[in-house]
Amino acid sequence: MSLPHAILTALLERPSSGLELTRRFDKSIGFFWPATHQQIYRELGRLEQAGLIRSCPQPPSRGRRKEYEVLPAGRAALLEWVGQAQDPKPVREPMVLRLRAAAAVGGRGLAEELRRHLELHERQLAEYLEIERRDFPAERLAAGDRRPALQHRVLRAGIGLEQYWVEWLTGTLEVLGEDSVD
Amino acid sequence: MSLPHAILTALLERPSSGLELTRRFDKSIGFFWPATHQQIYRELGRLEQAGLIRSCPQPPSRGRRKEYEVLPAGRAALLEWVGQAQDPKPVREPMVLRLRAAAAVGGRGLAEELRRHLELHERQLAEYLEIERRDFPAERLAAGDRRPALQHRVLRAGIGLEQYWVEWLTGTLEVLGEDSVD
């Protein structure tokens, strides 16, 4: 049940239409919870029916822009969700599986894939670092108000994860390169 | 399409019945691709129909143990999958979302949740390190044959990820603790 709460958070940060939300997801919240426009429209409908958000009172029609904002009940629901006990989502990482499969059956093409992934993760890392430079310059970090500090921790989670994969992939390529893989 | 290949890998390492596979998943492959017995039985049926595995020729009946082994076609399919181009799975991490929601709406209960997750990740890390001590003692690492080295990289992925979450959660708790969170 993360998507509806991700949407509530995004709408609290700024009221938006469905497509606008989709685009904002693509470059911020979506880093930790990606969603397509289909998912977002469906959830917007449910959230509105549940009375947690509302669309601006306009005659609704198919192709017309609908702007949503969070109602007090939505804010309350989000606040409750924040403190709920929820176990961490289990990891699902196919690349690691493929390495294990390669250990069992051999794998000629794997090194190339590892290099490709390394490049993808390096690119994502660079994007995160660029956002950090732009949104969290040194002086703001010293200021000590809580909100930017928390948002910075969110970004830091992404940075650290990408750094980790870069490191792991590099080390794995070294091991793989030590002798030819049949 | 990772689950069928995870199962093929496990069956190559050792032919097993469905329930046995489920238990083995719980303590090795499942660390990177968890699966319940329902998923596993469903996939075993599909893999058998596809001619990638076979069950020992016994009169099949509902409650009787069925042992599966990989056929040559299955090994070939796995080998092909290993080298295929597949983008990394996008991250989905609710805890990071919750932190971002807390930045927007406040969050009294979050610190407790962060501490609970910290403990869970510390426990998982300890389990991985125990496995490493048991299965990859120093002398085997020096030997230089490839297969254990690759399997060690798999375990190392888990260790590094858990270490990372421990570090991130610790740092986040510090930021959160600097002042009270409303």
Place this chain on the structure above:
DNA sequence: AGCTACATGTAAAGGGTTACATGATTTT
């Protein structure tokens, strides 16, 4: 009027999760 971009939505397929159902085997 036709074209393009914008915006919302529907449909179908597949995987994961949870709860439940049933047959076989072992234990008491």
Place this chain on the structure above:
DNA sequence: AAAATCATGTAACCCTTTACATGTAGCT
């Protein structure tokens, strides 16, 4: 024989993914 346990399997639900469909607005 009853109970507990092992083992396989069904069913329903939800979420995600992909492809497609429809309506609106602005421009030429």
